Amino acid sequence: MANEEIPPQHPDEVGAAILPLVGRGAVTLGERIAALHMHIRRNIPQIDRMACALYDPGMDMLKTFVNSTVGGEPLKAYQYKLGDSPSLVSIRDSQQPRVIDDISTSLKSETEHTRWVKSMGYRSSYTVPIFHQGIFEGFLFFDSCQPAAFTPEVVRKLEVYVNLVLLMVAHEITTVQALVGSVRVARDFTGMRDEETGSHLDRMSRFARLIARGLVASHGLTDEFVEHVFLFSPLHDIGKIGIPDAVLRKPGSFTLEERKVMESHVNLGVEMVDRLVKDFNLGAITGIDCLRNLVGGHHEFLDGSGYPHGLRGDRIPLEARIVTVADIFDALTSKRVYKEPWSIDAALEALDKMVAEGKLDADCVAVLRANKDEASRIIERFG
Ligand SMILES: [Fe+2]
Numbered sequence: 167m168a169n170e171e172i173p174p175q176h177p178d179e180v181g182a183a184i185l186p187l188v189g190r191g192a193v194t195l196g197e198r199i200a201a202l203h204m205h206i207r208r209n210i211p212q213i214d215r216m217a218c219a220l221y222d223p224g225m226d227m228l229k230t231f232v233n234s235t236v237g238g239e240p241l242k243a244y245q246y247k248l249g250d251s252p253s254l255v256s257i258r259d260s261q262q263p264r265v266i267d268d269i270s271t272s273l274k275s276e277t278e279h280t281r282w283v284k285s286m287g288y289r290s291s292y293t294v295p296i297f298h299q300g301i302f303e304g305f306l307f308f309d310s311c312q313p314a315a316f317t318p319e320v321v322r323k324l325e326v327y328v329n330l331v332l333l334m335v336a337h338e339i340t341t342v343q344a345l346v347g348s349v350r351v352a353r354d355f356t357g358m359r360d361e362e363t364g365s366h367l368d369r370m371s372r373f374a375r376l377i378a379r380g381l382v383a384s385h386g387l388t389d390e391f392v393e394h395v396f397l398f399s400p401l402h403d404i405g406k407i408g409i410p411d412a413v414l415r416k417p418g419s420f421t422l423e424e425r426k427v428m429e430s431h432v433n434l435g436v437e438m439v440d441r442l443v444k445d446f447n448l449g450a451i452t453g454i455d456c457l458r459n460l461v462g463g464h465h466e467f468l469d470g471s472g473y474p475h476g477l478r479g480d481r482i483p484l485e486a487r488i489v490t491v492a493d494i495f496d497a498l499t500s501k502r503v504y505k506e507p508w509s510i511d512a513a514l515e516a517l518d519k520m521v522a523e524g525k526l527d528a529d530c531v532a533v534l535r536a537n538k539d540e541a542s543r544i545i546e547r548f549g
Pocket residue numbers: 402403431464465
């Protein structure tokens with residue numbers, strides 16, 4: 167085989183080539199994976215695709231995350247119920263990578279994913295389960311247009327790269343989880359616990375992801391953006407940690423003064439994000455802008471009637487517009503002390519009305535409407 171002539175690469179050499187890519191702040195994980203892929207192809211040219219899919223245990227869903235695809239349209243904005251794929255389940259359960267030498271005979275299922283793999287002309291693949299601190303986080307996929315490309319020799323060569331990708335992904339996951347976790351703890355020690363229940367955050371973050379995913383094609387978004395919206399949207403009201411309980415937990419309506427205090431949670435939230443970025447040195451985390459934008463913009467309305475800045479239209483970042491719709495949709499469809507849950511149709515009607523008034527993003531609401539079934543599954547699961 168051609169690849170047998172390639173001299174094995176010294177790990178130090180790999181590290182030297184990749185380190186600047188891992189360390190540099192503004193580069194997204196997707197860009198780093200793409201750079202690493204190009205580097206690998208210099209040694210193992212038959213690797214035509216490298217991709218990482220993340221797992222959401224709450225919904226048993228596997229979601230496309232980052233990919234580097236040579237030629238053709240990459241698989242994007244795709245999710246798949248892990249339980250529906252016995253072969254992937256067995257890779258997870260055995261914690262062992264899998265080599266497929268001939269995709270055309272081995273992959274029989276008729277999923278969108280399998281159809282896509284075959285349409286791209288991939289003939290063989292190598293799949294590695296991702297575990298981080300003992301917890302299953304997803305899969306790493308390598309595909310080749312050559313049959314039987316993943317010989318023991320190639321797999322051995324890939325090992326150092328696989329570990330590098332796992333490190334990159336784990337680093338990203340751990341930092342975000344630490345951030346979200348520390349805010350959750352803070353929330354549990356304040357009046358916010360009663361205000362914002364965990365299940366509200368579970369649901370609204372999944373509505374937000376659903377909307378973001380539905381906008382990928384029309385808005386030219388990446389799966390990484392979708393995942394950031396999902397991961398960071400539970401932090402949209404982080405600033406409420408700084409609101410006195412007397413206001414936060416006040417039953418009934420606010421005085422003008424109290425309303426001003428309550429609305430200050432947006433600016434407080436942005437200050438907290440900036441603080442966290444500084445104290446925990448999070449500037450290098452890709453997606454931190456997404457967090458700042460959705461915290462700062464989730465009460466703005468397209469017609470300029472929102473707060474704190476009265477931003478209009480496109481001045482409101484897309485991630486904030488998505489979170490606004492997801493947040494309102496969940497408020498309407500869930501039970502509150504003062505009201506019963508609305509049906510999905512009634513909630514969508516209310517959102518449409520706000521679109522007509524020029525307040526909400528019509529595309530975001532349209533995606534929700536087009537995915538009512540998934541929305542109802544989220545409500546069922548986290549209701
Ligand atoms: Fe808020």
